[in-house]
Amino acid sequence: QVQLVESGGGLVQAGGSLRLSCAASGRTFSTYKMAWFRQVPGKEQEFVAAISRSGSRTKSEDSVKDRFTISRDNARNTVYLQMNSLKPEDTAVYYCAADANPLLVLHTKRSEYEYWGQGTQVTVSS
DSSP states (O other): OOOEEEEOOEEEETTOOEEEEEEEOSSOGGGSEEEEEEEOTTSOOEEEEEEOSSSSOEEEOGGGTTTEEEEEETTTTEEEEEEOSOOGGGOEEEEEEEEOOOSSOOOOSGGGOOEEOOOEEEEEEO
């Protein structure tokens, strides 16, 4: 089991940048594939990006592919989401999630992730 705690959210102007962090408990962080999702009130959670256990492979949603970068530091048990060129439509609560499935595929469906953080609010003003 792993516990996840996000940080780094806040208020930023359009065009600005933020880096979200997700710190994981436990010694087995490197065995989890990790992902970021986001949710706007009244809408379903949306996949943002995922990363393999080693960090060598990533997958991103098309609308953020050229602006957001997911990375991880297994020595620090932390996954990051670097968000550049932020837009008002990026405003959401951002969640990190962990997938213990041993398969190599990077999932985009929230149902494939077993563990979730509490979320961090990102607000982008126009």
